[in-house]
Amino acid sequence: MTEQHAVTRTLTTREVVKPTPAELMEDTGTGLDFGTRPDRMPGHLTPADRFFVRNHAPTPRLDAATWTLMIEGDGVRAPVSYTYDDLWRRFPMVSVVRTLECAGNRRALFAEETGARFDGTQWGRGAVGTAEWTGVRLRDLLEPAGITSRACEVMPEGLDAARARRPLPLAKALADDTLLAVAMNGEVLPLDHGFPARVVVSGWLGAASIKWVGRIEVSEQPLRVPWNTRDYVLFGPGHPAEGTPITGVPVSALVELPWPARLRRGPQIVRGRAFAGERAVAAVDYRVDDDPWRPAVLTTPGTAGVWARWQFHWNPRPGDHVIRVRAIDDQGRAQPDSSAWNALGYCQNAVLAHPVMVG
Template sequence: MSGPLRTSEKVVKPTPPELMEDAGTGLDYGTRPDRMPGYITPIDRFFLRSHAPTPHLDAASWSLRIEGSGVREPLTYTYADLWERFPLVTVVRTLECAGNRRVLFGEAYGREFKGTQWGRGAIGTAEWTGVRLRDLLEPVGITPGAREVMPQALDAIQTRRPMPLTKALADDTVLALTMNGETLPLDHGYPARVVVSGWLGAASIKWVGRIEVSEHPLYVPWNTEDYVLIGPDYPAQAPSLGVPITAIPVAGLVELPWPALLRPVPQVVRGRAYAGENRVTAVEYRIDEGPWQEATLTPPEIQGAWVRWQFGWDPEPGDHTIQVRATDDQGRTQPDTVPWNDLGYCYHAVLSHPVRVEPTA
């Protein structure tokens, strides 16, 4: 029987505990890893990460302004312009918050991080349809000296984050208008949001109302103070306090509760693995520190999106640990440990997933 319907004044869609994990801010909700039914994450359980309450925007009065020192002719597009004047493209891409697994990072080091208290659920995959960002930029006349492109949100704090021009012009950098075949939901960026493939979720700005193209580096709180790796292993790149995060590192996810309770019968253990801009090529698993074995990858296998994996297990009663490690097409494999960083970002170490198998009564 489902629990009470949970909603927040800061977001629009219901966030019931049987589907979503409350990160405690009223803005941020992760997907329960044991509630991922198919390859595509349904909208009702796609994770939410926002820096301010969801704005209620009207597409009829909304517009998108493209301007800055890197354009010859600033332009303003209406919502109708996006649908009528440009080819639509569809991409299937995974978004992951750079703070995913922050709680587990803290537990590994015996301390608690500030910031959104994410478990493993700040990740999801959707089908996004919209206009390539480069198609919107072409009519404004990009100058030879243009270096960076920065989408800016129409939320209360004007969330924004720059990217290199080359990333903005990539085939799969899209201003999305729909999500999983439906008009973009309010919480996920309606009327339009950017989808920046393979990068941290904070780069995929929601509720976009302005895009700045600049001939100079752009510095904002989201690439100087936040969403940067700060610590002894990450020399500061002034004016940033550390190393700004771009692509997400490779990591795996087991589709079981934490901790998991299983029956002592033959079963299939399933999960996902994601490698940011790259493609996952292998997933290995081991039980109770035993030998590493190869899991089976199941299609589709899409660059910039997660892949599903599975293996069979006939568990004995008692306490067990499942470990999973993924490898991408650049030969990068999940490490056993990750260097400390002050804000608890990009934790992609191999996790020891606790499992209890109880005898059948």
């Protein structure tokens, strides 16, 4: 068992700031991690009060007046530091809408699929959310430090007790939509979501979007830390012995119904979301019981790094049913019938058989 998983499994007290009522959030039992109820996603953006929380340690209470960000390492010519006020006053602000998803999302369903027991947070379907993030492009903060010609990785580090950190390739760190965010959905970042500042990495697993950032290391050598060697790594068939660090997340679909669901009789609309990481969602199909697959209607465009919304009309007969939904990305990759097995239960994206009782 990894160190981070050990912390997650033994913590019994609640260590986040915002309320997490059962009518909005799913409690994973760790005291640190809370998912969004899929039937409580009201719009394209996930409100901050119900955006999923994934912590490796209790939410820190940081003071913006004394907070500083240090950029250093052998990949810069001269270290620089910024205050919170610097972020707001010295650099252009940009806003992007991006979806974040934990690589362990649906781990509990992966266990049901395979009959295995995976360590780590036992997520249902709720470790995914979309927000408008506002902040400074990471490249604008790095530029004054003078990136060397041999720099290859950039690693943000959090100020939580776990010092969560995960390196990015230089090209990803310098991308237009990689931000150091200071606001979420038009409001100052909430404590649980990274105040004073967090990284937002488009299309990658949520663990790359480090919260409570206080230091960024720019390195001329590949960096190895627990978050890319022991956790957030695929171990198993088809992967080298040291594992394959997870970057982008695979295409998947989410039905906005409880599990299992109980519906009234009569015509209704079934809705959901689909996400394909760095790729765009091109289509979503649905199937009820043994009926043929049919196309759902995309009600928002599936762009890279952002989920798409979909829906279909259904007039069900009373009784027990199963709804299956599969998303397809812009490279033609569709959700498989079974997930690729890995030892830590990451990246579950098989088509789910969603149980529904009508009447």
